[in-house]
Amino acid sequence: MDRRCFAILCHLLRTVAGLTSTEVVDVEEMVAMFLHIVAHDVKNRVIRQEFMRSDETISRHFNMVLLAVIRLHDELLKKPQPVNSDCTDQRWRWFENYLGALDGTYIKVNVPASDWARYRTCKGEVATNVLGVCDTKGDFVYVLVGYYYLVDAGYPNVDGFLAPYRGERYHLQEWCGFENAPSTSKEFFNMKHLSARNVIERALDVLKSRWAILRGKSYYPVEVQCRTILACCLLHNLINREMTNFDIEDNIDEVDSTHATTDVDDIHYIETSSEWTQWRDDLAEEMFTDWELRN
Incomplete structure (x- = not known):
């Protein structure tokens, strides 16, 4: 700052x-x-x-x-602005009315020994789950601390939450090289989905890089630590707004990027929507057809 x-x-x-x-x-x-x-x-x-x-x-x-x-x-908390139909940015133009990308991350907390089981992660750490949603610029539009809108494969594909296809490639390095180009509409959709959703992973990494208190063992009561997490997200937005020449990509330290959705079981208790799934299938086919015509 x-x-x-x-x-x-x-x-x-x-x-x-x-x-x-x-x-x-x-x-x-x-x-x-x-x-x-x-x-x-x-x-x-x-x-x-x-x-x-x-x-x-x-x-x-x-x-x-x-x-x-x-x-x-x-x-300081940004009001989400949907992606317009005339958007020309290749990352977002297919996701009209997109409001934000969603992901979770673990941040260590200090709780009494009697509460360790409630906060124990699959890696054995005592931490709270932070759910964040950010816009296309990496500014937080929603933050929920202590609880388990473009989401990753750990979330079901339900109305309002556009998830990638499970069982298909979903890592950028898997598409490196011409010989590894997407061969199906589902693979192409996952590639474009990841390119768009990556903004939230970057935002969470930048957040932890800026504020070391979110990376180490907390010595504050859990209530204070949760407030501190929210405050850091608000300050993150302020810095992004006022320091427009600050290159966040060059200032990300080596942080333990522990995103919760990669460490916990998939969410199965919310039923997927057949209408939403069909809409995703139609969108994937339209995207893939357009890409094939251009290439």
């Missing part, structure tokens, strides 16, 4: 979220402490040394800023 974006954040927190300076700490300092913690996942003793503040002051102002950032929900 550059200085301009930092100033905009402080202005929004003052004017929209109602955050005010205290007798000992002004808004800019408390926001700086908050950002230092979430960006670098440092403990209070580090902040105590750098800002010369007590642990109580740090914790109190961290929570003040955290709640204020969440109050920027209406300001």
